[in-house]
């Protein structure tokens with residue numbers, strides 16, 4: 001997993017924007033909007049990758065401090081380069097979302113953009129998030145999902161399965177990463193199944209907002 005992301009770090013941002021026609025930028029903006037950030041808050045952006053979601057949160061308010069954590073150093077290095085051109089307080093660290101080096105109840109909010117699907121142990125990852133959130137702390141998870149409308153889902157799945165991996169392979173020169181993307185989205189317990197996982201972990205009232213015809217979903221929940 002880490003090696004795969006190390007290998008595509010150089011082209012990750014370009015392909016994100018290209019393959020989603022730039023809509024991924026809006027999705028991250030809506031994710032941060034949903035948190036209603038306040039000055040003085042500490043935010044943890046897990047699986048931060050090249051830090052687009054962390055940078056979006058940090059830019060909202062100079063009083064917000066964001067910690068971005070990821071397994072892949074090359075992804076973090078790209079994020080670090082971008083950080084120098086942007087405003088806000090963002091601190092990047094290399095670490096595993098399933099074993100976080102933070103005390104209990106440290107963060108006011110946790111965000112994850114297109115990362116939770118990659119956790120090798122989803123249960124452990126969700127329990128770690130609950131542990132490091134303060135009581136009342138908020139969770140916002142942005143993840144790909146499968147459109148439900150019949151015709152759209154056929155067309156989208158064709159694109160996602162056959163066209164996207166080809167473009168991904170050409171640009172990133174990695175034969176597996178964008179096929180893995182399709183396979184991991186098909187496997188992920190999305191929608192109600194994921195909300196149930198959140199409830200079982202101990203999160204309060206998880207809700208989902210389907211974005212852009214259900215290509216992505218934003219899950220929101222809080223710690224009791």
Ligand SMILES: C[S@@+](CC[C@H](N)C(=O)[O-])C[C@H]1O[C@@H](n2cnc3c(N)ncnc32)[C@H](O)[C@@H]1O
Pocket residue numbers: 001002005016046047048049050051052053069070071072075095096097098112113114115118119120
């Ligand atoms: C698809 S990228 C998402 C990057 C970014 N959040 C975004 O919005 O584009 C997934 C990231 O998850 C990271 N990742 C996967 N498993 C992880 C784990 N257990 N702990 C921390 N990061 C992880 C990968 O290294 C990769 O950078």
